Amino acid sequence: MTTQRRRGRIVAVAALIGALAGAGAGAALTGDSARYExxxxxxxxxxxxxAEDLAADFWQVLSEEQVVRTAATIYGNGQxxxxxxxxxxxxxxxxxLSATALxxxxxxxxxxxxxxxxxADAALAMILGSAxxxxxxxxxxxxxxxxxxxxxxxxxxxATMQLLGASAVAGALVGAGAGLVLAGIRRRDRDGVDPAPGSPGPRGPEPVNPGLEVADVEYAHPEGTYPGDPIAGRHAAGTAPASG
Structure with a gap:
């Protein structure tokens, strides 16, 4: 399974768990009591x-809707x-109680x-009378x-179904976010662990022979040798190659 697919699976599972948890929380908040309107x-x-001419003027005032909005404010008074x-x-x-101007x-x-x-019916009748x-x-x-x-x-x-839906969506978003974080942590942990025996690990610098010094490297040149040439170094030290 590729890293991308693994991450997607983690996020999907976390989102599902979050949605279920959110819906459960919404159900707990709403309870099982029904509401009637x-x-x-x-x-x-x-x-x-x-008078007829005055009535026409007042109808014109009503068409501007300010009076209707004022009436809605009066009827909607929580008192x-x-x-x-x-x-x-x-x-x-x-x-x-709610009141809305149409x-x-x-x-x-x-x-x-x-x-x-x-x-609901009795309260509405009282409110209609008083308001x-x-x-x-x-x-x-x-x-x-x-x-x-x-x-x-x-x-x-x-309203109950809307609350449950909103709670589920919120839970899914939170779960997806947590899944992304978890997937990132798992990826960092995996990248930081030594590879298992027999599996190729990340390639590093090419190994260097620890017994090979810089001065031991032979430099071939048609005109002679470089100062680092080990043969030249031995000649300078008075050491001649053994004769056969």
Whole structure:
């Protein structure tokens, strides 16, 4: 197996382990309690008793959407959710409120999430009453008209699945990073270990005969010898080659 394939396998296994661990952590965070959502849509319109010319002006104001965004801010005030939870005798975390101005309309969508359908429906009804009264007072001469209500009847697992997916992806990324680090460490350790007997190791400098001195190297030259020539050195020392 090549080094590249070995590294890829380590990273893949680490990413898989990380994804499983991340999904498990996400499941532990979300728990097994379902969430239910009840939704209502309200419309902001000019008061019905306005003169026709004034009503046209107010519709023009509504088309600029500032009034609708203000209504969404009023309906989304967290104090309404806290009051509803207290009235229903449930923890504040059991009533989650959101309000959104729908683009290019005079509508505001109000949603309440809770752990039971009864709590979600009851809390939404309370919030529509309290927030609607406040919005009507603030937004005069505009009035609030309730367009529709969708009772909470089914669980909404979308947020839970999104959290699980995000946790799994995050775990996979962390695992892949750890795998890359581990593969790098293993490679460095392997490069630093002596090769096994019989296996070729990294090539180093060519070996030199330890008994051969520089002065022992013979230099052939047609004109004579170099100073390092061992024969010349022996002649200089008075040593002549033995005669046959």
């Amino acid at each position: 009840s939704t209502a849509t309200v419309a902001i319109v000019p008061a019905s008793d306005l 309404w959710a806290a009051d509803a939870a207290r009235a229903l005798g449930v923890p504040g975390s059991e009533v989650e 683009v290019d309309t005079t509508l505001v969508e109000v949603s309440v999430q809770s752990g039971s359908t009864g709590t 609607g009264t406040s919005a009507t007072e603030i937004l005069q001469p505009f009035v609030i008209s309730q367009a529709s209500v969708q009772p909470a009847a089914t669980a909404r697992p979308g």
